[in-house]
Amino acid sequence: MSHLILVTGGGTGGHFYPGLAAAQVLRSLGNEVAYVGAEGGLEARLLPQGDLPYYLIPAGKLSREMLRPAEGGKVVRGLVSARGLLRRLRPRAVLSTVGYAGFPLAFAAEWAGVPVVIHEQNARLGLAARWLAARAQRIGLTVPVALGEQLAARSRVVGYPVREIRHEKAEARRALGLDPARPLILVMGGSQGSLELNRELPGRLEPFVGEYQVLHQCGVRWEAQMQAEHARTAGYAVRGFVDGPLAWSAADFAITRAGAGTLAEAAFHQVPSLLVPLPPELDGGAQQANAHFYAQRGASVILEGWERFQTKLEQLFTQAPTMRNALAQLSPAGAAHRLAELVLEVAR
Numbered sequence: 001m002s003h004l005i006l007v008t009g010g011g012t013g014g015h016f017y018p019g020l021a022a023a024q025v026l027r028s029l030g031n032e033v034a035y036v037g038a039e040g041g042l043e044a045r046l047l048p049q050g051d052l053p054y055y056l057i058p059a060g061k062l063s064r065e066m067l068r069p070a071e072g073g074k075v076v077r078g079l080v081s082a083r084g085l086l087r088r089l090r091p092r093a094v095l096s097t098v099g100y101a102g103f104p105l106a107f108a109a110e111w112a113g114v115p116v117v118i119h120e121q122n123a124r125l126g127l128a129a130r131w132l133a134a135r136a137q138r139i140g141l142t143v144p145v146a147l148g149e150q151l152a153a154r155s156r157v158v159g160y161p162v163r164e165i166r167h168e169k170a171e172a173r174r175a176l177g178l179d180p181a182r183p184l185i186l187v188m189g190g191s192q193g194s195l196e197l198n199r200e201l202p203g204r205l206e207p208f209v210g211e212y213q214v215l216h217q218c219g220v221r222w223e224a225q226m227q228a229e230h231a232r233t234a235g236y237a238v239r240g241f242v243d244g245p246l247a248w249s250a251a252d253f254a255i256t257r258a259g260a261g262t263l264a265e266a267a268f269h270q271v272p273s274l275l276v277p278l279p280p281e282l283d284g285g286a287q288q289a290n291a292h293f294y295a296q297r298g299a300s301v302i303l304e305g306w307e308r309f310q311t312k313l314e315q316l317f318t319q320a321p322t323m324r325n326a327l328a329q330l331s332p333a334g335a336a337h338r339l340a341e342l343v344l345e346v347a348r
């Protein structure tokens, strides 16, 4: 029997980085670990830069798109590839951070009798998590989620595994090519960038540039256009993709989407944030649920309508000290270890 543990999940940063963090902990504890990502996902670009053994398999979107032959075909090919990998590698356990990219391997493993642990990042279970939860041995959660009795018995709140790297503030700003001395507002659109933040924020933040500087992460897709439009505005730096730990270490305030990873990093680095969650029709309400979890605990402010931007930003500045305390209570430090422990509990 092999000693291998397979970690799977990706597509976007929010699903990939927590899997990577847990994989690294599992490896540091002496386990043999390999990563299984989706062809075309963010991980297909990032895994070759690291030192974890990895495999890429097809993965189709698990939505109504699945009914389209091209997407449905990908789902089927993903399951066939996953089954082939399991037969070849015979892992002791599979950890999946769910999402469409974490689905094929975990699903095939459940049917092959390999112990599976899933991790749901958001404050509610997504589709892949709901499909996998019934047969998963353990369900790791970022925050408490209301579940039926059977699922609750197998679930544990472990937090969201973040990359636990902190840099000194001035050094982080220097490394990002920013003014080391001026307070920084970080705009994070998430791993793919946010068109809404790209459209709304440069103009609205202009009056604050001078007293503050801005680092706006706009998404690789929009980088060229955003650079052309704003590169010459002094104190307003635009980047397609940034080094997450560096950007959070450099920031004093943030304006962000409400992806689970973004929120967990804001908590880890204690950066008060103004949240602009994705509209519920685009993600089944996951970001709204995440944002409310933080706002109810006084850790973030939610923007409800751009007409209130100025008021909300001022609220963020004035309430920052109490928000930092609330964020410290929500810090996910140690989450990667707790998730790794769940996996080792069930590994054969």
Ligand SMILES: CC(=O)N[C@H]1[C@@H](OP(=O)(O)OP(=O)(O)OC[C@H]2O[C@@H](n3ccc(=O)[nH]c3=O)[C@H](O)[C@@H]2O)O[C@H](CO)[C@@H](O)[C@@H]1O
Residues within 6 Å of the ligand: 012, 013, 014, 015, 017, 121, 122, 189, 190, 191, 192, 217, 240, 241, 242, 243, 244, 245, 258, 259, 260, 261, 262, 263, 265, 278, 283, 286, 287, 290
């Ligand atoms: C549109 C969409 O479906 N978004 C989902 C996706 O978000 P998304 O992939 O945007 O994820 P998150 O906000 O959760 O996390 C983004 C991660 O990527 C990193 N990062 C991002 C940009 C960058 O330039 N550099 C960088 O390192 C961040 O530091 C963070 O670790 O997965 C999340 C976790 O399941 C969900 O909560 C989100 O709803």
